[in-house]
Amino acid sequence: MSPAEVVLSLVAVRVSDLQGSTDFYRRGLGFTVEREFATPAFDAVILRAGTAGVELIRPKGAAGEEGSDHGNMFSKLVLNVADAATALRRGVECGGTEVSPVVEHASYGMTIGVLADPDGHRLELVSRNGSL
Template sequence: MSEGAVTLSLTAIRVDDLDRSIEFYTSGCGFEMEREFTTPSFTAAIVRAGSAGLELIRPVDGTASAPPEHGDMLRKFVLNTDDPAAVMSRACEIGGTVISTATEYPEYGMTIGVIADPDGYELEFVGPVHAAG
């Protein structure tokens, strides 16, 4: 890496149930657990998909002033996989909700499907078009 180069390591999101979110992202979506830790104001886990990661943060009781609101600034997380439909199905068995089924778009050379995680964050799964035959 050249001097001054920047790499995005992870994105932190607030979750309601840390154990449920860890299970969803690891068993459901195929992320790998990196580590868990606790601070005076939150407990957290870092899960990774390749070099990109999510820090799942659960505020300690009494430190969060209000339930999380997603607002409209964070749109979605995009995840690449060879089989969007299979990953989406597995993730939905562990608490995900289908927003749009995995659909092939041959004109773009992609299959795309979208689910919501247990906290309502949108995950877009992108993969190749599988030619018939």
């Protein structure tokens, strides 16, 4: 199989508040809503940032009432943004939590900050050539 035959389309994450999380990714981080749908097991929204996407899943019934467990396997989503400081501020304004402040890493030519979405999923915000 050649690399062109495989393209990562999206990452699915479980959320506790589908509308609140949709608002966070859309208004806070600039994603666009591609589609909303429901199955017997869950409600979902697919959002895109370019060709990459995130599927927000809110389980129904008893599964939806269980607390989330992030475990120790999934670490973070990395988002390339025009301005990490602005993206971090907007994310916090829309319900996120600052995990690490925006810091310029001159030796790498980038600025990085870390944000947690309303469910605690970490997002590393990276802008090139410094944006502090």
